[in-house]
Amino acid sequence: MTGPIVVINPNSNQAVTDGLEQALAAFRCGVGIDCVTLSEGPFGIESQYHVEQVALPLAALVKSRADASAFVIACYSDPGLDLCRATATVPVFGIQESGVLTALARGDRFGVLAIAEASIPRHLRYLRRMGVIDRLAGERALNMSVDESARGEGTFDRLVEVGHALISDGADVLILGCAGMARHRAALEAKLHRPVIDPAQAAVAMALGAVLNG
Structure with a gap:
């Protein structure tokens, strides 16, 4: 029997996990999806300190879930992704990486709706490492908290x-x-008449592909 895809919310805000549950409901098609909250995490991952803070607890959670067929780190900063990949014996997906790769398959140039201005330099560093910065049209901030x-x-x-x-x-x-932001994807796409990528959905779609492919 195939184990579940474990989707980890690295902050301790249960409302974010509940939103993930709702956004991923349509993806439950023969492979279980287990959305869990990292209780040791900050209430919102909103700084580089928070990103580094959750890496070890994330790896410990990954190590404890020997039943999982894949993991998704459900924070747009992809905290602890390399460490979790080094720890796990199954695929591990980060939602920023997965969201960007999915966007590149849907359009020529992508834009990112960030939480806060302080997040943007961190995201841009990641895009440069991915080698896709030339496809970025822009990143703009909502200037609100994760909880908001x-x-x-x-x-x-x-x-x-x-x-x-x-x-x-x-x-x-x-x-x-x-x-x-997951709960707003469909309504925002309808309002803007452009594809809107929820990166958690993108990552779970990739995880499903990996699991179903054996």
Whole structure:
């Protein structure tokens, strides 16, 4: 029997995990998807310190789940990804890497809706390492917390505003730059008339492909 794909929310905010459960409901098609919260994590991963802080607890959680057929690290900074890959005996996917690769398959230039201005330099470093910075139309910040993005009443309107700005920058596909935004993907795509990538969904789709391929 195939074990579940374990989707780890590296922050301790259960609302983000609940949003992941909702966003991934349609992906439960013969392979289990287990969304879990890293209780040791900060309430929101919003700095480089937070990214480094969760690496070891993430690896410990990965090591403890011998039943898993794959892992997804559900934070757009892909914290601890290399360490978890070195620890696990099954595939491990980061949602930023997966979201960007999916966006490249859907459009020529992508734009990223970030949580905060402080996140953007960290994301740009990652894109340079991936070798895809020339395909970036722009990254713009909502300037709100992870918790606000997950359940704030004004989040969708702000996503629409920033999304329009990124389209003006030349983006023909948009990436949600935080797992907490997952619940807004479909409505935002309908509003902006552009593909909108939820990176957690992108990563789980890749994990499903890897698991179903044996």
